[in-house]
Amino acid sequence: MNTTNSEQPRDFIRDIINNDLQTNKYGGQVHTRFPPEPNGYLHIGHAKAICLNFGIAADYNGLCNLRFDDTNPIKEEQEYIDSIIDDIRWLGFDWENRLYYASDYFEQMYEYAVQLIKAGKAYVDELSADEIRDYRGTLTHPGRHSPYRNRSIEENLDLFGHMRAGEFPDGSRVLRAKIDMASRNLNMRDPVMYRILHSEHPRTGDKWCIYPMYDWAHGLEDSIEGITHSICTLEFEDHRPLYDWFLDELGIYHPHQIEFARLNLTYTVMSKRMLLELVQKGQVSGWDDPRMPTISGLRRRGYTPESIRNFSRRIGVAKTGSTIGIALLEHCLRQDLNKQAQRVMGVLRPLRVVIDNYPEDQVEELDAVNNPEYPGAGTRKVPFSRVLYIERDDFREDPPKNFFRLAPGREVRLRYAYFITCVDVSKDEQSGEVVELHCTYDPATRGGDSPYGRKVKATLHWVSAKYALEAEVRLYNQLFIKEDPTNVEDGADFKAYLNPNSLEILASCRVEPSLANATPGSRYQFERQGYFCVDPDSSAGKIVFNRTVPLRDTWAKIEKHEDK
Numbered sequence: 001m002n003t004t005n006s007e008q009p010r011d012f013i014r015d016i017i018n019n020d021l022q023t024n025k026y027g028g029q030v031h032t033r034f035p036p037e038p039n040g041y042l043h044i045g046h047a048k049a050i051c052l053n054f055g056i057a058a059d060y061n062g063l064c065n066l067r068f069d070d071t072n073p074i075k076e077e078q079e080y081i082d083s084i085i086d087d088i089r090w091l092g093f094d095w096e097n098r099l100y101y102a103s104d105y106f107e108q109m110y111e112y113a114v115q116l117i118k119a120g121k122a123y124v125d126e127l128s129a130d131e132i133r134d135y136r137g138t139l140t141h142p143g144r145h146s147p148y149r150n151r152s153i154e155e156n157l158d159l160f161g162h163m164r165a166g167e168f169p170d171g172s173r174v175l176r177a178k179i180d181m182a183s184r185n186l187n188m189r190d191p192v193m194y195r196i197l198h199s200e201h202p203r204t205g206d207k208w209c210i211y212p213m214y215d216w217a218h219g220l221e222d223s224i225e226g227i228t229h230s231i232c233t234l235e236f237e238d239h240r241p242l243y244d245w246f247l248d249e250l251g252i253y254h255p256h257q258i259e260f261a262r263l264n265l266t267y268t269v270m271s272k273r274m275l276l277e278l279v280q281k282g283q284v285s286g287w288d289d290p291r292m293p294t295i296s297g298l299r300r301r302g303y304t305p306e307s308i309r310n311f312s313r314r315i316g317v318a319k320t321g322s323t324i325g326i327a328l329l330e331h332c333l334r335q336d337l338n339k340q341a342q343r344v345m346g347v348l349r350p351l352r353v354v355i356d357n358y359p360e361d362q363v364e365e366l367d368a369v370n371n372p373e374y375p376g377a378g379t380r381k382v383p384f385s386r387v388l389y390i391e392r393d394d395f396r397e398d399p400p401k402n403f404f405r406l407a408p409g410r411e412v413r414l415r416y417a418y419f420i421t422c423v424d425v426s427k428d429e430q431s432g433e434v435v436e437l438h439c440t441y442d443p444a445t446r447g448g449d450s451p452y453g454r455k456v457k458a459t460l461h462w463v464s465a466k467y468a469l470e471a472e473v474r475l476y477n478q479l480f481i482k483e484d485p486t487n488v489e490d491g492a493d494f495k496a497y498l499n500p501n502s503l504e505i506l507a508s509c510r511v512e513p514s515l516a517n518a519t520p521g522s523r524y525q526f527e528r529q530g531y532f533c534v535d536p537d538s539s540a541g542k543i544v545f546n547r548t549v550p551l552r553d554t555w556a557k558i559e560k561h562e563d564k
């Protein structure tokens with residue numbers, strides 16, 4: 001953790017950039033890009049890369065492009081493109097008019113490939129995919145030359161033209177770079193540049209039936225856009241020699257690829273393939289299920305863009321991988337929601353309370369504070385009446401030693417209202433379950449003030465039975481029971497570690513009437529219960545809330561401990 005909230009971050013990438021600015025390597029320019037492949041929704045790991053790329057551009061008065069790396073037509077869809085655009089905007093970043101698609105460069109890439117063939121640096125191979133793998137060798141054994149490696153330039157040009165023209169079936173030929181089959185770096189053993197794929201592309205339709213491979217395409221995209229610092233994750237470190245080789249052989253503008261460690265979070269998976277599987281197999285309700293680590297899932301859950309940006313700043317960037325505890329992300333969220341969220345009262349598991357000495361038809365509008373962090377947020381009225389609901393957990397007929405809330409004969413404070421004392425308990429004759437409490441109130445305690453210095457040990461939240469609104473509340477737990485679900489024991493699958501209790505639905509909660517017009521996406525703190533966000537599933541008859549996060553902050557405790 002090398003930064004606090006407001007300081008300018010300092011990290012190895014910014015050190016490189018500072019150095020490049022000093023030596024005027026790129027004419028004083030800083031131009032980054034965020035290059036998602038539109039084959040899934042963005043997740044919190046992508047948010048780290050987005051904050052990094054857009055953040056660096058902003059810090060250095062530079063530019064950051066949004067570029068869809070749409071080179072694989074099989075897995076890519078418009079739905080993903082739309083969601084990615086929404087998510088990055090929501091995070092608070094702007095690419096102005098610099099929205100690009102790799103597919104717009106296909107013609108240029110093709111010409112570059114022809115240039116390499118003409119230089120004797122690329123050839124059309126007819127080995128099958130299996131044979132290519134077999135010929136590639138291993139880390140300990142050099143590869144072997146393909147029998148097609150020494151075709152003439154003319155023959156290669158001719159065959160590549162026929163590949164493009166659609167005259168060969170899928171998988172029958174590829175274009176490969178001619179580098180070094182004995183290289184210690186497997187990526188340099190004549191990597192494939194183009195494959196044949198008779199597949200409709202979302203943007204180019206059936207114009208192309210050969211598609212460029214990532215390693216070939218990515219450096220070209222960066223070069224064409226004049227990117228200065230091409231920031232990517234660590235798994236591409238071994239690909240950098242190839243990135244450099246292509247650009248050097250072509251003799252074109254050459255950005256600098258820099259790798260950083262990807263974000264991993266505890267108790268979740270961060271691979272699009274796995275997230276897609278959860279969606280397709282119905283393990284979650286969709287990409288935006290509030291348990292998903294996707295940006296759309298976090299948004300629906302109630303995360304704020306500020307909290308995600310702040311989290312990204314706090315974790316910083318480094319060259320070595322690490323796994324961040326989900327508690328830190330939740331801590332950043334609570335810090336922000338504590339400032340932003342209006343306080344309200346909501347009872348998740350209602351227990352009926354009748355105030356025996358309160359007049360039957362009376363209603364009082366009591367003042368409640370909207371946000372103690374901001375006195376300017378003002379107050380609102382909450383109705384108090386003879387029949388109320390309190391939280392079932394806040395009552396014990398037979399209280400254990402450390403239980404200070406309501407119990408027979410005991411007095412507690414109702415927040416903003418009165419002191420009440422429990423005088424009787426009604427139970428279901430069959431089950432013995434407590435169904436209703438009878439209490440008395442002390443009119444001298446209006447507003448929750450303590451008269452004559454009388455002390456109570458607990459303050460409970462409550463709602464008026466008559467005026468409260470019905471609500472459904474969805475409580476969430478970690479999606480996985482294992483800290484690293486991808487670390488599977490023999491033969492197991494990451495799905496074996498799904499938490500069967502990751503979602504609990506409370507169908508008949510009650511919330512105060514001020515929430516009548518709450519719109520989807522609005523965030524609240526339910527006093528004592530956590531932060532909640534209105535779900536789009538809400539209807540006129542029933543508001544649906546997602547619990548974003550409970551109040552208890554384990555990270556804040558850790559920090560406090562460290563400060564001591």
Ligand code: ATP
Nearest residue numbers: 035036037045046048049232233262263270271272
């Ligand atoms: P996946 O492996 O899950 O399919 P990806 O890395 O292939 O993800 P891309 O769409 O290619 O997904 O990612 C776009 C950018 O986001 C890349 O530059 C990638 O390095 C970065 N990125 C992806 N995952 C993470 C992560 N967990 N942490 C940081 N950056 C990430």
Ligand code: MG
Nearest residue numbers: 036037069214
């Ligand atoms: Mg990728």
